[in-house]
Every structure is written in structure tokens, then in C-alpha cells.
Amino acid sequence: MASRRTVRIGSGAGFADDRIEPAVELAERGELDYLVFECLAERTIALAQLERSRDPLAGYHEWLPDRMRAVLATCAAIGTKIITNMGAANPLEAARVVVEIARREGLAGLRVGAVTGDDVLSLxxxxDLPLLDRPGSVSSLGNVVSANAYLGCEGIVRALAEGADVVVTGRTADPSLYLAPLVHEFGWALDDWDRIGKGLCLGHLLECAAQVTGGYFADPGFKDVPALARLGFPLAVAEADGTFVVTKVAGSGGLVDVRTCTEQLLYEVHDPAAYVCPDAVADFSGVRLCELGTDRVQVTGAxxxxxxxxxxxSVGYFDGxxxxxxxxxxxxxxxxxxRLALDIVRERLTTAGLSGADLPYELIGVDAVLRGPRVDVADPREVRVRVAGRTSSLDAAKYLGREVSALWLNGPAGGGGATRRAEPVVAIASALLPRHAVRTEVSIVEA
Known part of the structure; x- marks a missing residue:
């Protein structure tokens, strides 16, 4: 494709339950070429695979229809393309849902691309691949429910080349969602490692949405952020050489500065000189951040x-x-x-044969997070007892919760607001699969 001068990409979501209003603001006022929704955490797709196993028409992200209804017509009217991994365990059905919404909105001719191939459970x-993060192999996990490979940008690039206005994927590496439009629009070669690394840097800075506009950065009195209730999501303006500026819609809440960008640049990066992604091994060690003005940070050097x-x-499996x-x-x-309530429950559960390291006893507000030697604090006005742990059976999990809720009448004075739950645990392990074994496919559905 002929190279453009600049490409404007907005971050419409940074996790599964992110807010929708900032994405609408970006769609309406961001003058975007692309709007990206990143909504898959490690466990999210494993849970989606369970939903699909119960209903073959399910498995895409539950908020996909809401997000599409909120922005699809606006984006179509101004030519903003949408890229998202909300397809989760069922990108093809997700694409059909988007097409149905487009038809209801009167958007005839809208093309939706579904990228598949990340589901590698059978492979x-x-x-029986060895596990990456612990001893053993996949078979040692027991009841495996899902296995999804992290795809790179290639499938999205192919969908865009085939004229897709919306691209829906399953498991795709977060930065790759943002890299794909740069490769497509600027005509970058997939082995131009320098530019690919720069594009991955852009994707990494935008992938968590509000984290780079001050949401996760805010700490009152130390790192103050204005108008958090109206927090805006970020956008980037990229040039063909890979240089880009991170900013946000004028007048939206939050801030973009060197500090917010630095925190996000280091987020979940074990080695800044070797950030391993499907598309390249990115090197952020030479990144330079320069404030060009209010809420405008130029990024170079990746x-x-x-x-x-x-x-x-990512391999999902049942773990008790x-x-x-x-x-x-x-x-x-x-x-x-x-503390007396915790002692009572501890004794009752031990008598019933439920005890061990996987069964913490906590006072939220006192020692639930900062563990170690017993914490002595001035007596607060309220605390919340929490006992939670992994069990080998659903009945045992239910029994644990009942013993805590029974404190309402069977424990110390003044207890209230008791809650309990019992559910299967879906855990995640990691493995590595040869790239050549993964086959990415693109399907286009038209409204």
C-alpha cells in the first residue's frame, strides 16, 4: 500500500471491563484512522472457551455488542477502522455479530474480517509440549480446557489489505493490534525489525489505555491527575519512520507526560532490551521521551x-x-x-480437615495485602474478614464459605454483610509452539 504521512490510532479499551465512554469520545473527536479495543487478559480467553463449549455461538467478549453499537456508526461515517481482540474464543461469530449490528445501523457494505488460527489446543x-513457567508438560496439568497461541500482526494486516473496516481477532499479542495498521498504512516490511520494534513500542504504550493518561498513575498528593472522573483514553500520531507522539483528546480528563509514559513503557517488561513479541524482539532501552507541549509526548529510539x-x-486448565x-x-x-472471627473459622475448618497454606485468613484493611509479621495498627472503624482458598471439591469450597457466613449469628458480635461463593478455578500455564505449526486464516463477512 502507498505510504501515508501520518496515522492516528486511538486506544478504545485496555482490559475486558474497561469503560466505553472514552472510546466514544475518541471516535467522535479523535480524528482517528484506527480505533483499537484490547480486551483479553491471560484467563479471559480460557473462560471464553468454556462458554463456547457450552454454546457454539458464544465465546466472544460479552461487551462486544455494546462497544460496537456505541462507536460503529460514527467510525463508519468518518472512515475510522476498528481493530479488536474481542473475538476471544469465537472470532467468526463475533464478526457475524458486528455485521448484524452494522445492518441494523444501515451500514450496508461494511466489511468485517475475522482472524483465526490462535486456537491450538489439538496441537x-x-x-504434549513442555511447560515454560514450571516443571512438567501439558499433560501434567490434568484437565486442559484451552490453548491459544499469541498471534502477531500478520492476520490483521491481511484483513486490512482485503478491505476490512472492522477486524476481530482472538488471542493476538496486545502491541500487535496497534502495529498492524502501521504495517498496512506505511507499507513496512515484516522483517524491517527497526520499524517493527518502533511500532511495538507504540502498541505497548497504548495497549493499557488509561494507564498512560494517568489512571493507574494517579496517587493523590504525590502524583495528582486532573479530572479523573472524565479520564480520556490515549491516541498516537505515528509517522512512517516509526516516530510517534502520544496524546489525548483536548479537554478530556487525565494527563499525558513523560512520567505517565515512563511508567507504562516499563509495565510488564522484564528486560527493556528484549521485549519478546510474535512480530519481533523489541528493544526499548534507547527510548527517549520528549514533551512537545501539554499532553503531547514524542517517542523515539525504540x-x-x-x-x-x-x-x-496460554494453556487454560481446571485447577481445583x-x-x-x-x-x-x-x-x-x-x-x-x-481476629476472633478468623480464629473461630480457622479452628472449625481445621476440625473439618480443611487447612493449609492455600487457605489464607485475612482482615481486609489490616493485613490482607501486606503480609508478614502480624501488623499492629490503630483500631480502625471497620474491617472485613476474608477467608478464601483452593479446595479439591466443590462441596469443600461451599463448606468454607458457609463457615464464614455462619459467623453472622455464631461468632463475635456485630458481624454483617456476609457473602460467600464457590466456583471452579481456571488457571493458566505457558508453553512454546513452533511458529510454523500455527496457521492464521482470515475470513471476510460483509453487511
Whole structure:
């Protein structure tokens, strides 16, 4: 494709339950060429695979229809293309949902591309791949429910080349969602490692949405961020050489500066000189951030080297059951009553044969997060007892929660607001699969 001068890409979501209003603001006022929704965490797609196993028409992200109804007509009217991994475990059905919404909106001729091939469960189980993050192989996990490879940008680039206005994928590496439009619009070669590394840097900075506009950065009195209730999501203006500026819609809440960009640049990066992605091994160690003005940060200096010959695979598996119970204590002596409640439950569960390291006893507000030696604090006005742990059966998980909720009448005075839950645990392990074993396919559906 003929190279453009600049490409404007907005971040419409940074996780599954992200807000929709900032994406609408970007669609309406961001003058975007592309709007990207990144909505898949590690466990999200495994849970989606379970949904699809129960209903073959399910498995895409539950908020896909809401997000599409909110922005599709606006984006179509001004020519903004949409890229998202909300296809989760069922990109083809997700594409059909988008087409149905387009038809209802009167958007005849809208083309939706579905990128598939990330579902590699049969390959992973047949090869019994060794695990990346622990001893053993896939078979040692027991009841495996999903295996999805992290795809790179190639399938999205193919869909855009085939005229897709919306591209829906399953498991795709987060930065690759943003790299794809740069490769497509600027005509970058997929082995131009320097530019690919720069594009991955852009994707990494935008992939978590509000984290780079101050949301996760905010710490009142230390790192103040204006108008968080109206927090805007970021956009980037990229040039063909890979230089780009991170900014946001004028007047939206939040901020973009060197500090917010630095925090996001380092987020989840173990080695800034070797950030391994499906499209390249990016090197962020030479990145330079320069504030060009209010809410405008220029990013230069990223580069990259040849992509890995293996792709990371997230393997979802059943790992027992989770039982949890909570109850609150308020007023004078709340901490002492809360600790007594924990002692009571601990003794009852031990008597029933439920004990061990996987069964923490916590006072939220006192020692639920900062563990270690017993924490002594001034007596707060309220605390919340929490006992949660993994069990080998659903009945045991239910029993754990019941013992906590029973404190309402069977424990210290003044307990209230008891809750309990019991559910299967879907855990994640990682493996590596040879790249050549993964076949990416693109299907186009037209409204």
C-alpha cells in the first residue's frame, strides 16, 4: 500500500471491563484512522472457551455488542477502522455479530474480517509440549480446557489489505493490534525489525489505555491527575519512520507526560532490551521521551531484532475449586472481633480437615495485602474478614464459605454483610509452539 504521512490510532479499551465512554469520545473527536479495543487478559480467553463449549455461538467478549453499537456508526461515517481482540474464543461469530449490528445501523457494505488460527489446543495436547513457567508438560496439568497461541500482526494486516473496516481477532499479542495498521498504512516490511520494534513500542504504550493518561498513575498528593472522573483514553500520531507522539483528546480528563509514559513503557517488561513479541524482539532501552507541549509526548529510539521462531501459548486448565467467605465488623474493637472471627473459622475448618497454606485468613484493611509479621495498627472503624482458598471439591469450597457466613449469628458480635461463593478455578500455564505449526486464516463477512 502507498505510504501515508501520518496515522492516528486511538486506544478504545485496555482490559475486558474497561469503560466505553472514552472510546466514544475518541471516535467522535479523535480524528482517528484506527480505533483499537484490547480486551483479553491471560484467563479471559480460557473462560471464553468454556462458554463456547457450552454454546457454539458464544465465546466472544460479552461487551462486544455494546462497544460496537456505541462507536460503529460514527467510525463508519468518518472512515475510522476498528481493530479488536474481542473475538476471544469465537472470532467468526463475533464478526457475524458486528455485521448484524452494522445492518441494523444501515451500514450496508461494511466489511468485517475475522482472524483465526490462535486456537491450538489439538496441537498442544498432541505434542504434549513442555511447560515454560514450571516443571512438567501439558499433560501434567490434568484437565486442559484451552490453548491459544499469541498471534502477531500478520492476520490483521491481511484483513486490512482485503478491505476490512472492522477486524476481530482472538488471542493476538496486545502491541500487535496497534502495529498492524502501521504495517498496512506505511507499507513496512515484516522483517524491517527497526520499524517493527518502533511500532511495538507504540502498541505497548497504548495497549493499557488509561494507564498512560494517568489512571493507574494517579496517587493523590504525590502524583495528582486532573479530572479523573472524565479520564480520556490515549491516541498516537505515528509517522512512517516509526516516530510517534502520544496524546489525548483536548479537554478530556487525565494527563499525558513523560512520567505517565515512563511508567507504562516499563509495565510488564522484564528486560527493556528484549521485549519478546510474535512480530519481533523489541528493544526499548534507547527510548527517549520528549514533551512537545501539554499532553503531547514524542517517542523515539525504540528498535528491534528478528522475531522468535516459537510462539507463546496460554494453556487454560481446571485447577481445583475456590471457596470464599467474607463478613464485616464495624465500631469499637472491630479489629479484635475480626481476629476472633478468623480464629473461630480457622479452628472449625481445621476440625473439618480443611487447612493449609492455600487457605489464607485475612482482615481486609489490616493485613490482607501486606503480609508478614502480624501488623499492629490503630483500631480502625471497620474491617472485613476474608477467608478464601483452593479446595479439591466443590462441596469443600461451599463448606468454607458457609463457615464464614455462619459467623453472622455464631461468632463475635456485630458481624454483617456476609457473602460467600464457590466456583471452579481456571488457571493458566505457558508453553512454546513452533511458529510454523500455527496457521492464521482470515475470513471476510460483509453487511
Amino acid at each position: 498442544v495436547t498432541a505434542e 528498535t528491534g531484532r528478528a522475531r522468535p521462531d516459537r510462539l507463546k501459548v 475449586f475456590l471457596g470464599e467467605g467474607q463478613i464485616s465488623y464495624a465500631g469499637p474493637n472491630a479489629v479484635a472481633r475480626g
